[in-house]
Amino acid sequence: MTQGLAEKIILGIDPGTNVMGYGVIKVQDNKASIITMGVIDMRKEDDTYLKLGHIFQRVNGIIDSYLPDEMAIEAPFFGKNVQSMLKLGRAQGVAIAAAINHSVPITEYAPLKIKMAITGNGSASKEQVAGMLQRILHLDENDMPKFFDATDALAAAYCHYLQMGRPDTGVKGPKSWKEYVSSNPGKVSVRKK
Helix, strand or coil: CCCCCCEEEEEEEECCCCEEEEEEEEEECCEEEEEEEEEEECCCCCCHHHHHHHHHHHHHHHHHHHCCCEEEEECCCCCCCHHHHHHHHHHHHHHHHHHHHCCCCEEEECHHHHHHHHHCCCCCCHHHHHHHHHHHCCCCHHHCCCCHHHHHHHHHHHHHHHHCCCCCCCCCCCCCHHHHHHHCHHHCCCCCC
């Protein structure tokens, strides 16, 4: 995190053509807290281009409301259905265009990287990601959204926060293997050949 920056707002986006998730966190004193999360629901809209226009308008509105310093967006993953991948890429591109429209820097993260950052397991389920975020950010059960798209977006924002350096996650312990070994000499044994 940049020295002298008292606060940073990060917008996370989980692209989707029917339901797009968003999550906004605030980083202050090297600690993250949730501001909001939700979804842009386009399931009732049939026209693909109107959906893209709606995404652009809503992401612009979210940026105008929360004034993020940076945006983290989940990269589309390669699936078997090329048409689905193309639609998802368009939705992601429109969200990115909204951020560019506001001069908000963008970082893209692979789904595996986000899951790994949040749970330590790159193949974690959406439920596991949501559960870990609930514990990390101290969210009440009633605050948990109906759609995992919202928690996936929050996970993208939190992953970006973790990539900013060595944030204070509230977990105490050694910062490196060398520090662990020097602090716990009785727990480490050296195997002789």
